[in-house]
Amino acid sequence: MANIQQISITHLSFTYQHDTNTVLHDINVSAPLNSIIGIIGNHNAGKTTLCRVLAGIIPNMMGGDLLGDVHIGNLSPTKDWSVLNRQTDFVLQDPNSQLSGLADTVADEIAFDLLNHGVDETTIQRRVADVAAQMQLTAQLQQSPSSLSGGQLQRLAIATAIVTKPGILILDDPTSEMDPQGRADFFNWLATIKDTTIFIVSNEIDDLCEIADRLWVLVDGELVRKGTSLEVINQLNPEWQIGTPKVYQLAKLMYWSLGADLFPVNINQLRGCVHDQHSN
Amino acid sequence: MKENGIENKGNRFNMWKIHLSVATVTLIPAAVGINYVAKAFAEGLKLPLWLGSLGTYLASMLAGPTAGAISGFINNIIYGLTLSPVSTVYSITSIAIGIVVGVLFNRGWFSNAKRVFVSAILIALTSAIISTPLNVIFWGGQTGIPWGDALFATMIGNHINIWIASFTDEFVLDILDKVVVAYIAFFIYRQLPQRMINYFKDNQ
Amino acid sequence: MEIRDNSLSNIAKIRWYNLIDPVTKLLVALFLTMLSFVFTNLYFEVSLVLISFVLLLLSRLSSATINAVYFCLFLIVTMILIQGLFYSGNVHPLFSIMNITFYREGALYAVTMSARILIIIFAIGFFMSTTTISENAKYLEAIGLPYKLVYLLMSVCYILPQIQQNMKKIQFAERARGINPQKTVAQKVRSILPILIPLIIKTFDQSINRSITLQLRGFDSPERTLATPKYHYVRARFNHYLLSFLTIFLIGCKLWQIFSRFL
Incomplete structure (x- = not known):
């Protein structure tokens, strides 16, 4: 069952301890490794819980009734947690909780994971500088983390996660406090990452459709749609009340279809579509 | 998990190695913070109480x-280092309070309002018994709370033994506070979400 | 370019007290305190107060220390009053005002205790104003304290300002909602519960999240690079042994003083 090149989730159900509501309900899905998977859904749909299962927080730190099987490559977050944890990084919803709480400067905060893993000082210096540049935090390196704005704090949280060069990156709503420019920069940066399996929970449906290889839609703990963003957005049930990208709304209004009742969901598709319309 | 490999080379502090889970390590600073906040509230409202052990109670219960x-x-220790150096010595009292609350809670003595009262009296007794010698050593028996000290002064003025006077001063204040x-703590614990209680219970 | 500030070249100016390690500073505080307990001669106590005060003046007199003195002032004053009037060993009157006699023995006893308190405040003030949280954290880790314990001690220092912030926000929200001034203790206590409960739940939630993050971020990993101390300290280990030995010796003296009274 464990395909080395696949993420596979089979019959995954989960209920938190001392709780009667099933948070995740019989989820079956697979995707190739090193792809970007966008997870969307409304409040309390089970997005954060799914992330916790993928990161092994459930059942290693939070108990409950976990059924089914999850494999990322040949590793299982349940059984091989300590090995998997070395390759995985998680950005929590609340960036404040992401911080070690024990760093005087942004630079020390970013270095925390590397120190824990016994990386040598020269490598630490280089990686910290590198990651800070990617997250536009170079000017803040000597500041205290508590002096940062919400958006900067979220970028710091991401920086602490990517500094270890994880093979698997789980991002739980990483842009909620960023301004539009910061968010755009973040998604542009995310698209450039190679050789990393990325799970990203976000409400920024426009941005997700630009970069995600796959979208998974959760409604009340059930995985109701999975596939490319083009397939998923075109098959959304209005009852789920999930937002659609502006490109899609516009294309639908203008009847710019890609054929077979499929409307474009990102700029590239739209461009192709409008181009076709013109050449007709 | 990664529990069995903390031995650093040349670790001279192995005797300190009480098993602490990561959850407990992050709970304790929170408890200290709550102590601090509760104390600030008591001072802000000019209550004749300290309330500064609320976080300790909750940490013991959780x-x-x-x-x-x-x-x-x-x-x-931290309060002593940062605000009032002499309160450092009362850390012995605080340790005892933490232990007594934890044991009473585990034995079910925080399960209903009546039992809580009995627990509170036991906690106040423990606190007063341990604090009295400290008060005598450092302050000649006073507690630093005006009306308790007024009582103390009256008793000393009437030639009552300093230990009895100091114990009375401390116990009167302790009983109300505890x-x-x-x-x-009893009320707040019942308001905590079940998942929170479980998390700390599972990760001990 | 050094990004992480842990090299000596980045420190502008090294003062004399930077050459003494934090543990030695704490042991000095302990040693002075024990000295004041063993030798209760008034002149000796006063000179100890002066020594610790000079120590503080030669380093930095921070406002925290002044606050601590202020904090104890009420107690010191009432202590002198109560003991001067009612101390059980009172024999020689010092002065009398309207039939109330103030005695020498009690006053002396109270002054000795006050001196002891001032010594503790000044000696700890010296430790506090000449070290920083990160310096202490690095040093404790470097001398072999498990990182978990270092984290525990230091995060308390970091969490207090955070909690204060949360408290201000909630207080502000509550004030906006409007709370009537309360009169009885029970009413007052009840009035703080609506503020306290959300604050406590939020604080505990943050500690749950933090404990998860720390585990995900490899906290407590056996491979952790031990921190290097921030300064190069002079004779740290020798100082620790010497001061520990002297302090233990003084504790022994004190115990002997107490027990010999019963012999």
Whole structure:
């Protein structure tokens, strides 16, 4: 069952301890490794819980009734947690909780994971500088983390996660406090990452459709749609009340279809579509 | 998990290695913070109470007597280092409070309002018995709370033994404080979400 | 370019007290305190107060220390009053005002205790104003304290300002909602519960999240690089042994003083 090149989730159900509501309900899905998977859904749909299962927080730190099987490559977050944890990084919803709480400067905060893993000082210096540049935090390196704005704090949280060069990156709503420019920069940066399996929970449906290889839609703990963003957005049930990208709304209004009742969901598709319309 | 490999080379502090889970390690600072806030509230409202052990009570209830004792100890050490150096010595009292609350809670003595009252009296007794010698050594028997000290002065003025006078001064203040804190802790614990209680219970 | 500030070249100016390690500073505080307990001669106590005060003046007199003195002032004053009037060993009157006699023995006893308190405040003030949280954290880790314990101690220092912030926000929200001034203790206690409960739940939630993050971020990993101390300290280990030995010796003296009274 464990395909080395696949993420596979089979019959995954989960209920938190001392709780009667099933948070995740019989989820079956697979995707190739090193792809970007966008997870969307409304409040309390089970997005954060799914992330916790993928990161092994459930059942290693939070108990409950976990059924089914999850494999990322040949590793299982349940059984091989300590090995998997070395390759995985998680950005929590609340960036404040992401911080070690024990760093005087942004630079020390970013270095925390590397120190824990016994990386040598020269490598630490280089990686910290590198990651800070990617997250536009170079000017803040000597500041205290508590002096940062919400958006900067979220970028710091991401920086602490990517500094270890994880093979698997789980991002739980990483842009909620960023301004539009910061968010755009973040998604542009995310698209450039190679050789990393990325799970990203976000409400920024426009941005997700630009970069995600796959979208998974959760409604009340059930995985109701999975596939490319083009397939998923075109098959959304209005009852789920999930937002659609502006490109899609516009294309639908203008009847710019890609054929077979499929409307474009990102700029590239739209461009192709409008181009076709013109050449007709 | 990664519990079995903390031995650093040349570790001279192995005797300190009480098993602490990561959850307890992050709970204790929170408990200390709550002590601090509760104390600030009591001072802000000019209550004749300290309330400064609320976090210690909650830590004991959530994660057991050891966590409570450490919270109490660290609370007084940090408070002593930053605000009032002499309160450092009362860390012994705080350790005892943490242990007694944790043991009473585990034995079910925080399960209903009546039992909480009995617990509170036991906690106040423990606190007063341990604090009295400290008061005598450092302050000649006073507690620093005006109306308690007025009582103390009256008793000393009437040639009552200093130990009895000091114990009375401390116990009168303790009984009120510990009863109120016990009820607040009892009430708050019941408001905590079940997942929170489980998390600390599972990760001890 | 050094990004992480842990090299000596980045420190502008090294003062004399930077050459003494934090543990030695704490042991000095302990040693002075024990000295004041063993030798209760008034002149000796006063000179100890002066020594610790000079120590503080030669380093930095921070406002925290002044606050601590202020904090104890009420107690010191009432202590002198109560003991001067009612101390059980009172024999020689010092002065009398309207039939109330103030005695020498009690006053002396109270002054000795006050001196002891001032010594503790000044000696700890010296430790506090000449070290920083990160310096202490690095040093404790470097001398072999498990990182978990270092984290525990230091995060308390970091969490207090955070909690104060949360408290201000909630107080502000509550004030906006409007709370009537309360009169009885029970009413007052009840009035703080609506503020206290959300604050406590939020604080505990943050500690749950933090404990998860720390585990995900490899906290407590056996491979952790031990921190290097911030300064190069002079004779740290020798100082620790010497001061520990002297302090233990003084504790022994004190115990002997107490027990010999019963012999």
